[in-house]
Structures are given as C-alpha cells and as structure tokens.
Amino acid sequence: MDKKRTGVIYGVNGPVIYLQGKSDFKMSEMVYVGEQRLVGEVIALDKERTTIQVYEETSGLHPGEIVEASGAPVSVTLAPGILDNIFDGIERPLERIADKGGAFITRGVSVDSLDREKKWKTHLTVKKGDVVHGGSVIAEVPETRAIVHKCMVPPEVEVAKVVDVVPDGDYTIDEVLVKIQRSNGDIQELTMTQKWPIRVARPVHQRYPASVPLVTGQRILDTMFPIAKGGTAAIPGGFGTGKTMTQHQIAKWSDADIIIYIGCGERGNEMTQVLEEFGELVDPKSGNPLMDRTTLIANTSNMPVAAREASIYTGLTLAEYYRDMGYDVAIMADSTSRWAEALRELSGRLEEMPAEEGFPAYLASRLSAFYERAGMMQTLGGATGSVSIIGAVSPQGGDFSEPVTQNTKRFVRCFWGLDKSLAYARHFPAIHWLTSYSEYLTDLSGWYTDNVSPKFVDYRNRLMSLLGQENSLMEIVKLIGADVLPDDQKLILEIAKVIRLGFLQQNAFHKDDTCVSLEKQFKMMDVILYLYKTSRKLVAMGHPMSVLKAEGIFEKVIAIKYDVPNDNLQLLDTYKTKIDEFYNNVLAKNA
CATH class of the missing domain: 2.40.30.20 (Elongation Factor Tu (Ef-tu); domain 3)
Known part of the structure; x- marks a missing residue:
C-alpha cells in the first residue's frame, strides 16, 4: 500500500x-x-x-x-464461498462480523469477504500447453450441492499459454492453480480469486435478444405478463401489497440457477424474516436448502446510507460473475426506492441542485445504468448466461406518479403493478391486470408456440379481452346494478370472475397451487374458454344466467387450481366432459 x-x-x-x-x-x-x-x-x-x-x-x-x-x-472479491452467505452492502460477511464484534456492526471492522483458509475440492480443466483467454474456465469447484463454481481467467487477459498446472486436489482460494504466459512474455499466476470494481460492468462477447421466458410458476406472471431471461421487471406497490412476497415466490420457484437477493434499505425486522425464511426453505428442484444457490445482501435502513447505495452494485457484480460461468441469475432488488432515497440524501449533503421531489437530476441515468446491466449474453468463455433484474419500488402512499416509479417505467420492459384494493381483498399476487404490462410477450410468443402450444398466446389474449370487457361493464353495474344487464353481458362478468379467482389468484401455501407448470396453466385456460364457449351457446338459445349458475359449474372450474394435482394433469381433460354434461343438463331441464 x-x-x-x-x-x-x-x-x-x-x-x-x-x-x-x-x-x-x-x-x-x-x-x-x-x-x-x-x-x-x-x-x-x-x-x-x-x-x-x-x-x-x-x-x-x-x-x-x-x-x-x-x-x-471499491471492488468485490469473486471466488468460491459467495453462495450460501449473507453480506452487507460492501461484501463483508455478516456472520464473521457478528463473531468478531457482536450483533451490531462495529465501525472499522476488517474481515475478509470470503474464507481464505477453507480448502475447496478442485478439478483442473486445463493442461500445460493449452491456449486460454479471458473467460476461459481453468478449474471447477463444487461450491455447494447445487452449483459448480467455475474458476476463470480474468477478463483482461487476451491470449495466453498455460505453462504450469497443479494436480487436482484441495486448495484455498489464494493458492496458485495455473501459471500462464501472456503475449508479452510475462508470467501470470492464477488463483481461484478475482477482484472486480463494483461500478464497472463485466465484459461480455455479445448480447442476445430476449427469446426465452423466466418461468416462475406464477400464473399471472408466466401467462399474462411474462419476463424473459435477461429481462428487467419492476414491482411497484404501496405498503403491505406483497412486493417482498412476490419476490420470494420468484426466488423460490423460478427456473433461474442462482438468486441474488439485495435487501436495500428495508426494515431490519423484514430483512430478518427474509434471512430466517431463506435459511429454512428447501429448493423444490433439488431437495437441498434454497441457500445452496442463493446469496443475500442485507443492508437495512439503520445501516449507513452510502453503503445502501453501494449494495445494489455489489449484488450486480456478483450476479455478472456467475453469469460469466454460464448460469442464469435472477436479482431481487428490494427496494430500489430506498436506494434512490440514499442517492437523494447524499445529493443533498453534496449541495447539488435537486430535481423533482428533491431527487438528484441524475436519478434517471443511475436507474438506466442499473437496469442496463441485465441481459442474456454470450460470455467471453463462449457460454450463454443471463442476469434478470426484478426491482421492487415502494412509492410513498402507493402513488405511481412519483419520480422513482416513473423513471423505472422508462427502463424496464415488464411492469407488475400491485394494487392496494386487491391486497386488502386478500387477492394475491395483488398484481392488477389492467395497470400491468409486459413488452416481452411478442418476443416470447415463438417460444410458447414451440414449447407449450401454438394457441397459448391467443388464449392469453382472449382472457385479457374478457377482463377488459368486465372492467367496462363494471362501470355500468356501479351506476344501475347488474340485474338490468342482458344475459350475454352477465355471462362475461361470471367468466371474468372465474378467471380472477380460478386463474389469476394463487395460494402460496397450497402444495398444488404455489407453483404451476406452463402445461397446467395452458390447460386451465383451455377449460375456462371452453366453459365460456359452451355457456354462450346456451345464452344464445335463450337460457337465463340464473339457470346456468344453478348448476354450480362455475365454482367447479374455479376450484381446478386446488382439485387437480400437479402430477396428474390428465384430470383436467375430464372437466370438458363435465362442461358437456352441464350443457346437456340445462337443455334437458328446459326442454
């Protein structure tokens, strides 16, 4: 020094x-x-x-x-030991800090970001004489039961020749594994460890357009407002509308390989709940603890504001590092509003000219630079990896017109607007279908056609159309009541209720409803639309809605989400038979 x-x-x-x-x-x-x-x-x-x-x-x-x-x-240390760990905003492990200084972080505490004494079982993937470059994998380390850590040549190395390699064995993150000779003749020693500045994006070879969805198992997300792998989404909502719970569900059930959860300026008790829950959760894919593929960055509201501002970049850099290994990484940033408030406080201290609501004039460019680092990339090593960013926004009083929400909308292509009235009615996820949107739908339609069904996007659009018609009819109902509506319009209200309660509402605590495959989502849409088509025929023949409702078929279709187990989707095919029986019963009774 x-x-x-x-x-x-x-x-x-x-x-x-x-x-x-x-x-x-x-x-x-x-x-x-x-x-x-x-x-x-x-x-x-x-x-x-x-x-x-x-x-x-x-x-x-x-x-x-x-x-x-x-x-x-300001840099982070990148090496095995990041996963199944909890850091503060500048990558100091909270457990090691607690061992050293107690429950509260003492000032000036100096601890290594990662364990430098632990020996990792290492398999070398290069041999003497091999030609390598930035991003080439030199060794593989089973970091947890779920993830193999790939130790890479630092990105700044162009082309080099391997001149010495250690045998497979147990090594610490600081022991030299490989020696390479660079084009200028210099010999460089490579360990498992890299350092990378948090404000600089890690280089990649190429950015791919969005083409594969991040499948979350949540129907309103996967079907109505999908996000692509490498995509960006915002979850804005007032207090108690379910931002954190939605992020928990995505973290647990999405098909991302690795989760980076950034608690940025959240209340300490809420962060404690996250830490405790994540420690107990079992990864549904592997049966191992979910923490085996998760890193938590805890930066609570009582920690210094400058570290809150840095925590977002620390999480991003860790995500990019695992992306470079070829993994799909999902970042949960909870919440970007607290980060923006940290920017506002620092800006005020620096006596900069404030913009709207006191936020700094560069708020938009900072948000843009943050979300810009998402994407599906071809890495320097030739693999394909992605970083998806899902940022919660906490507008004061649930007002979506405030600067953080408005500027975030400019840079994300997926907007999941949480609604206070839905949350108070216990409709979760409380994502409102009329205020939310996803610009990825057209990009992903080819994937849905090839992997689920050619009718998938059409069915989704038809459900959205029915929900839109319900909204228009509700304006009339509020004025003059539902009784004066003709039966075909009463039917739209009834089918929209089936869509809302039976499809969009999802129970996180029910074993068959907490996560639903795309195949089941498609078949549920198929049954709902078949019920609508059959009922419309009966209404066209002059049968009143009161007769149709008396048969109880609408309640049966709502209950599909609970009654059909995820491992027995053939049961869904019997529902069309039940709808046909309902059709024949109505005809027989009113012949």
Whole structure:
C-alpha cells in the first residue's frame, strides 16, 4: 500500500467528508478514513477539495484525522464461498462480523469477504500447453450441492499459454492453480480469486435478444405478463401489497440457477424474516436448502446510507460473475426506492441542485445504468448466461406518479403493478391486470408456440379481452346494478370472475397451487374458454344466467387450481366432459 498518498480531514457532513487542498487520490478510489480505518470512496475531485463518501457510521470522526489511499477502486472479491452467505452492502460477511464484534456492526471492522483458509475440492480443466483467454474456465469447484463454481481467467487477459498446472486436489482460494504466459512474455499466476470494481460492468462477447421466458410458476406472471431471461421487471406497490412476497415466490420457484437477493434499505425486522425464511426453505428442484444457490445482501435502513447505495452494485457484480460461468441469475432488488432515497440524501449533503421531489437530476441515468446491466449474453468463455433484474419500488402512499416509479417505467420492459384494493381483498399476487404490462410477450410468443402450444398466446389474449370487457361493464353495474344487464353481458362478468379467482389468484401455501407448470396453466385456460364457449351457446338459445349458475359449474372450474394435482394433469381433460354434461343438463331441464 502506498503510505505517501494520504490526506487530512477538513470537514465532516454525515457520511460525506472533505479534504482541503490538492490531493493525489484518484476518482472512485477506495480509501481508509480516520484511526478506525472506515471504508470510503472518492466521489469528487477538484484542485481545492476532495470529497469522499464513507460506507460506515461517521460519528466521532473529526477534522485532522488521516485518510489513506488503497490504490484500487471499491471492488468485490469473486471466488468460491459467495453462495450460501449473507453480506452487507460492501461484501463483508455478516456472520464473521457478528463473531468478531457482536450483533451490531462495529465501525472499522476488517474481515475478509470470503474464507481464505477453507480448502475447496478442485478439478483442473486445463493442461500445460493449452491456449486460454479471458473467460476461459481453468478449474471447477463444487461450491455447494447445487452449483459448480467455475474458476476463470480474468477478463483482461487476451491470449495466453498455460505453462504450469497443479494436480487436482484441495486448495484455498489464494493458492496458485495455473501459471500462464501472456503475449508479452510475462508470467501470470492464477488463483481461484478475482477482484472486480463494483461500478464497472463485466465484459461480455455479445448480447442476445430476449427469446426465452423466466418461468416462475406464477400464473399471472408466466401467462399474462411474462419476463424473459435477461429481462428487467419492476414491482411497484404501496405498503403491505406483497412486493417482498412476490419476490420470494420468484426466488423460490423460478427456473433461474442462482438468486441474488439485495435487501436495500428495508426494515431490519423484514430483512430478518427474509434471512430466517431463506435459511429454512428447501429448493423444490433439488431437495437441498434454497441457500445452496442463493446469496443475500442485507443492508437495512439503520445501516449507513452510502453503503445502501453501494449494495445494489455489489449484488450486480456478483450476479455478472456467475453469469460469466454460464448460469442464469435472477436479482431481487428490494427496494430500489430506498436506494434512490440514499442517492437523494447524499445529493443533498453534496449541495447539488435537486430535481423533482428533491431527487438528484441524475436519478434517471443511475436507474438506466442499473437496469442496463441485465441481459442474456454470450460470455467471453463462449457460454450463454443471463442476469434478470426484478426491482421492487415502494412509492410513498402507493402513488405511481412519483419520480422513482416513473423513471423505472422508462427502463424496464415488464411492469407488475400491485394494487392496494386487491391486497386488502386478500387477492394475491395483488398484481392488477389492467395497470400491468409486459413488452416481452411478442418476443416470447415463438417460444410458447414451440414449447407449450401454438394457441397459448391467443388464449392469453382472449382472457385479457374478457377482463377488459368486465372492467367496462363494471362501470355500468356501479351506476344501475347488474340485474338490468342482458344475459350475454352477465355471462362475461361470471367468466371474468372465474378467471380472477380460478386463474389469476394463487395460494402460496397450497402444495398444488404455489407453483404451476406452463402445461397446467395452458390447460386451465383451455377449460375456462371452453366453459365460456359452451355457456354462450346456451345464452344464445335463450337460457337465463340464473339457470346456468344453478348448476354450480362455475365454482367447479374455479376450484381446478386446488382439485387437480400437479402430477396428474390428465384430470383436467375430464372437466370438458363435465362442461358437456352441464350443457346437456340445462337443455334437458328446459326442454
């Protein structure tokens, strides 16, 4: 470390400190502040003053204390041991901090991000004489029971030759595994560990267009408003509407390989619930604990605001690292509003000109840069991996016209708007079908045609059309009541109720309803539309809706989600027979 590059604190303003005069620090460099060596980052430089944001509590700091340069930007350590771990916003493991300093994070605590003494069972995948480049896999380590960690050549290496390889065995993350000779003749030693600056996107070879859905098992998401692998989605909603629960369901049931859950500025008790639940959950795919493929970044509302701002980038960098191995990674950012509030507080401390509602003028560009790092990519090593970002937004009072929600809408292609009235009516997920949208539907229609059914998108559009008609009719019903409607319009209201209760509403605590395959989703739509077609024939013949409802068929179709087990979908085919029996009964009784 360069001892000469130091500065003296001149002023302290919350998490922002100032150094007077010209300094030798570099922009975005990590620094150690004061006697307790608090972690900070240089955020502004001019010839008269250096501005630093500190990622830890600054109470007790005073002018005259020394700030020391680290020589590197704020970076994360990338190596085996990231999964099944809980970090704070700057990748310090909370369990190790607790062992060292108790339940609350003590200031200036210095712990390694990853365990440097643990030996990992390592299988080398290169041999002497092989030609490698940035992204090439040099070793494989079973990091957990679910995920094989692929140790790669750092991205900045262009072409190099392997000159020495250790045999397979047990190694720590700092032991040299491979030596390579670069094109300029230099010998470089490679370990399992890479360092990467959190604000710089990891390089890729090529970005692919959206073409494969991230299947979540949630009907309103997969069928109505799908997200692609490598896609971006926002879940805005007021307090208690189910943002966190929706993210939990996606984390547990989606077909992503790895989950990065970023609790950014959430309440401590809510984060504790997440940590406890994730620790107990069993991965439905493998039967192993869900934490085997999950990393949690916990940055609660009582932690310093600057670290809250950094936690989003820390999670993104970890996700990109696993994407480079060829995995599909899903990021749950809960919530981007708290991150934006951290930006607002720091901006105020820096005396920048505020924009709408006090947020900084660069809020839009920061949100854009965050969501831009999602995507399905061809990695430098030639594999295909993706990072999908699902960001919760917490607008104050549930007002979707506030700046964070509006700017987020500009950069995401999937908008799952949570509705307070649905949540209060215990309709979960409380995603409203009229305020939500997905621009991925046309991109994914070919995949649905090839992998589920050519009719899938058509059926989905027909359900949406019926829900739209119900909304129009409800305006009339509110004015003059449902009794005056003709029977064909009463039928639309009844079928829309079947769609809402039997298809869109989903019970997270029911073993057959918590996660539903696309095949079952399609067959459920098929049965609902067959019921509508049959009922419409009867209404056209002059049979009143009161007679149709008396048969109880609508309730039977609503109950499909509970009555048909996920491992016996053939039962769904019998429902068309039941609908035919209902048709014949009505005809016989009214002949």
